[in-house]
Amino acid sequence: MKKYQLAKGCTDLSGLKLVDCDTPKPGTGQVLIKVHATSLNYRDHAVVSGNYFGGVLKRDTVPLSDGAGEVVEVGPGVTRVRPGQRVAGTFFQVWADGEPDLGKIAALGSPLDGMLAEYVVLHEDGVVPIPEHLSYEEAATLPCAGVTAWNALMFSGAVRPGQSVLTLGTGGVSIFALQFAKLAGARVLITSSSDEKLARAKKLGADDVINYRKTPAWEQEVVRLTGRGVDHVIEVGGTGTLAKSFQSVGFRGQVALIGVLAGREGDTNPHSLMLKNASLRGIFVGSRRMFEDMNAAIAVNRLRPVVDKSFDFTDAAEAFSYQLAGKHFGKVAIRVAD
Ligand SMILES: NC(=O)c1ccc[n+]([C@@H]2O[C@H](COP(=O)([O-])OP(=O)(O)OC[C@H]3O[C@@H](n4cnc5c(N)ncnc54)[C@H](OP(=O)(O)O)[C@@H]3O)[C@@H](O)[C@H]2O)c1
Numbered sequence: 001m002k003k004y005q006l007a008k009g010c011t012d013l014s015g016l017k018l019v020d021c022d023t024p025k026p027g028t029g030q031v032l033i034k035v036h037a038t039s040l041n042y043r044d045h046a047v048v049s050g051n052y053f054g055g056v057l058k059r060d061t062v063p064l065s066d067g068a069g070e071v072v073e074v075g076p077g078v079t080r081v082r083p084g085q086r087v088a089g090t091f092f093q094v095w096a097d098g099e100p101d102l103g104k105i106a107a108l109g110s111p112l113d114g115m116l117a118e119y120v121v122l123h124e125d126g127v128v129p130i131p132e133h134l135s136y137e138e139a140a141t142l143p144c145a146g147v148t149a150w151n152a153l154m155f156s157g158a159v160r161p162g163q164s165v166l167t168l169g170t171g172g173v174s175i176f177a178l179q180f181a182k183l184a185g186a187r188v189l190i191t192s193s194s195d196e197k198l199a200r201a202k203k204l205g206a207d208d209v210i211n212y213r214k215t216p217a218w219e220q221e222v223v224r225l226t227g228r229g230v231d232h233v234i235e236v237g238g239t240g241t242l243a244k245s246f247q248s249v250g251f252r253g254q255v256a257l258i259g260v261l262a263g264r265e266g267d268t269n270p271h272s273l274m275l276k277n278a279s280l281r282g283i284f285v286g287s288r289r290m291f292e293d294m295n296a297a298i299a300v301n302r303l304r305p306v307v308d309k310s311f312d313f314t315d316a317a318e319a320f321s322y323q324l325a326g327k328h329f330g331k332v333a334i335r336v337a338d
Pocket of ligand 1: 041148170
């Protein structure tokens with residue numbers, strides 16, 4: 001079989017290599033998955049460049065947290081899944097439900113080996129069945145971006161019909177947030193650097209769109225449009241957008257602290273949250289239970305994740321470059337097998 005590896009210590013895509021290896025055997029409690037598709041997240045670039053938690057990779061590592069495939073063999077003692085089932089890996093391999101042991105949870109694609117391989121072995125507790133109506137490419141977008149948006153809005157945010165949601169940019173997390181917010185009956189405001197992407201967001205149900213290049217004071221536009229600020233902000237920009245997100249949120253609203261697209265260092269003053277009784281909540285992907293709940297909602301509503309572009313397995317490096325350039329709307333996938 002073939003798999004990709006990022007070389008120990010790598011700091012750019014020259015460290016990405018396609019290698020041959022033996023197909024692994026599932027041990028006790030493990031399952032062998034024939035991977036059909038994977039997808040990329042912004043986080044995967046941080047891993048490539050050595051900027052993810054823990055710094056540069058300490059060993060050669062299979063990249064990508066997200067992937068979906070078919071269970072082809074199970075090891076002794078496996079009861080949760082069976083051969084032939086279509087599954088996705090969970091981002092964190094040991095956070096089933098409730099409060100995780102933060103010292104133990106570990107993610108696929110760093111520090112654990114990830115999904116950019118023809119076959120992977122995962123523990124049975126680290127996989128979930130995928131909705132039947134989804135292709136493998138669509139299902140491969142769910143583990144990180146999908147679960148993060150679900151946690152921020154539906155679990156931690158408990159968004160209610162009629163509330164308002166502001167989501168920043170049109171990347172993976174933000175487009176899932178748009179889709180889930182519409183499922184929940186909320187009003188969605190979305191920003192983007194591109195009018196063309198904003199038009200696509202409107203087709204997906206966005207109620208109000210703001211080009212953050214043309215309207216640098218977009219937080220004022222959010223307050224003008226809503227009259228009072230929004231109930232939820234999907235904050236993926238980090239310190240480059242945080243102060244504006246604090247201005248955008250309304251009374252008793254919540255800013256879900258998720259990303260660092262516009263910077264990670266800074267000294268943003270949270271004082272305005274106090275005056276508005278608003279909160280700032282950190283979000284770190286989510287548990288398997290959240291993933292299962294999200295899949296149930298996706299299945300009932302026949303929601304389809306937005307795959308902007310799919311690349312062949314042999315073109316994985318191009319997929320990384322395309323995603324990093326920020327040309328995509330929603331998700332970028334890699335087909336591993338038909
Ligand atoms: N905490 C967690 O558990 C968690 C989980 C998943 C992701 N994240 C983080 O969340 C962020 C988003 O991840 P992703 O995978 O969804 O990213 P992505 O798909 O790569 O999103 C890229 C898009 O973000 C938008 N963007 C870039 N800079 C922006 C800015 N200054 N203001 C507003 N939008 C901006 C752009 O949209 P336009 O082209 O429309 O302008 C760009 O196309 C990343 O920082 C990632 O590390 C965190």
